[in-house]
Amino acid sequence: MTTGMKLKQFLLHEKRAGVDLPYDLIELIHEVSITCKEIAATVSRGELSGVLGVAGSENVQGETQKELDIITNDIMANHMSVSGLVAGMGSEEIDDPIVVPAAERGEYLLMFDPLDGSSNIDVNISVGTIFSVLKAPLGCKAEPKLEDYLQNGDQQKAAGFVVYGPSTVLVLTTGQGVNMFTLDNAIGEFVLTTEGCQIPEETTEFAINLSNKRFWEKPMQDYIEDCLQGENGPLGKRYNMRWVASMVAEVYRILVRGGIFMYPFDSRDPSKAGKLRLMYEGNPMAMIIEQAGGAASTGHGRIMEVESTGLHQRVPVCLGSKNEVEKVFEYHARADNAA
Ligand code: P6P
Numbered sequence: 001m002t003t004g005m006k007l008k009q010f011l012l013h014e015k016r017a018g019v020d021l022p023y024d025l026i027e028l029i030h031e032v033s034i035t036c037k038e039i040a041a042t043v044s045r046g047e048l049s050g051v052l053g054v055a056g057s058e059n060v061q062g063e064t065q066k067e068l069d070i071i072t073n074d075i076m077a078n079h080m081s082v083s084g085l086v087a088g089m090g091s092e093e094i095d096d097p098i099v100v101p102a103a104e105r106g107e108y109l110l111m112f113d114p115l116d117g118s119s120n121i122d123v124n125i126s127v128g129t130i131f132s133v134l135k136a137p138l139g140c141k142a143e144p145k146l147e148d149y150l151q152n153g154d155q156q157k158a159a160g161f162v163v164y165g166p167s168t169v170l171v172l173t174t175g176q177g178v179n180m181f182t183l184d185n186a187i188g189e190f191v192l193t194t195e196g197c198q199i200p201e202e203t204t205e206f207a208i209n210l211s212n213k214r215f216w217e218k219p220m221q222d223y224i225e226d227c228l229q230g231e232n233g234p235l236g237k238r239y240n241m242r243w244v245a246s247m248v249a250e251v252y253r254i255l256v257r258g259g260i261f262m263y264p265f266d267s268r269d270p271s272k273a274g275k276l277r278l279m280y281e282g283n284p285m286a287m288i289i290e291q292a293g294g295a296a297s298t299g300h301g302r303i304m305e306v307e308s309t310g311l312h313q314r315v316p317v318c319l320g321s322k323n324e325v326e327k328v329f330e331y332h333a334r335a336d337n338a339a
Helices: 007-016 023-043 067-081 118-123 210-215 218-228 247-257 278-291 322-338
Strands: 054-058 064-066 086-091 108-116 127-135 158-164 168-173 178-184 189-195 205-207 240-242 260-263 295-297 317-320
Touching: 007 023, 007 178, 007 189, 023 067, 023 108, 023 127, 023 158, 023 168, 023 178, 054 067, 064 067, 064 118, 067 086, 067 108, 067 118, 086 278, 108 118, 108 278, 118 127, 127 247, 127 278, 158 247, 158 278, 168 247, 168 278, 205 247, 210 218, 218 322, 247 260, 247 278, 247 317, 260 322, 278 295, 278 317, 295 322, 317 322
Parallel strands: 086 108, 205 240, 205 260
Antiparallel strands: 054 064, 108 127, 127 158, 158 168, 168 178, 178 189, 260 317, 295 317
16 A cells, blocks of 8 residues: 655655665755755745746846746756766756756756746746756766766656646656655645556547647648537647646646646747757656657657757657647658658
């Protein structure tokens, strides 16, 4: 009986049951969960915190930073820098890799988006923290070089996110399926509430920012057009649509009831492959989705096979119910073949 176990208790139970889960990786996940409890407490204060709104700065993406983007980044970076578990870190909010003092280095690299969906924070819509764990090629012996971070998604040792919604839920995979832990504020612990998430292979619910339609490539326009034709169209079923503008909320919904989420390439800035970032959004979410029986594609291939060329590299994202993602892949394949 594992439901009701606390996060670390469950991970140690998994290790005793034979799962290949090093103790320092268990510790790292536990320490990340502690920072996410602090972030949860911070964002839940809303207007009381006096730090809603913009910080008057931009991140490396050229995106206006919210005060809470910076505050939550510092919570994660400062806590993990002295955990003795990471050799270096990459954050959406920081241009270059975060250097960890030699005496504090550990065996892993941590990539994170401290507050995904932060444009929603001022209007009290769910936001979240996304993290990805890679092995440091040189371990703790030397400061990681940039190329040490540039590993593809299949190299991830763990991936997860915390959604700060009506309830705060940590979603985690270490390569042995996907489990969910709900924060019990009465005891300050993440408690196992769902073991072995499985995404339905079929769906009638798509999530995309339809206002960008004119900027998409034709296969994506054609797929959405066919969805909108409903049961009398070529896809033969009536679709529903969602768009929360918070990836963690969309992915959580898909894990619970299925669906397909897309942020495709668009021509607003042709120099970028998409809006979402590979290392701390695309790859961790792709690992979670695939581990839950779904699919995660760029439209042309698996996200986790995309070669990483930079900390803040962009990637087009299409993920969720396996059979629906396959349909989108086919629309792109037909266009590629025609070309
Ligand atoms: P748009 C949040 O800023 C984010 O990175 C994702 O969490 C979300 O899915 C997407 O961007 C929303 O983008 O263009 O609809 O505001």
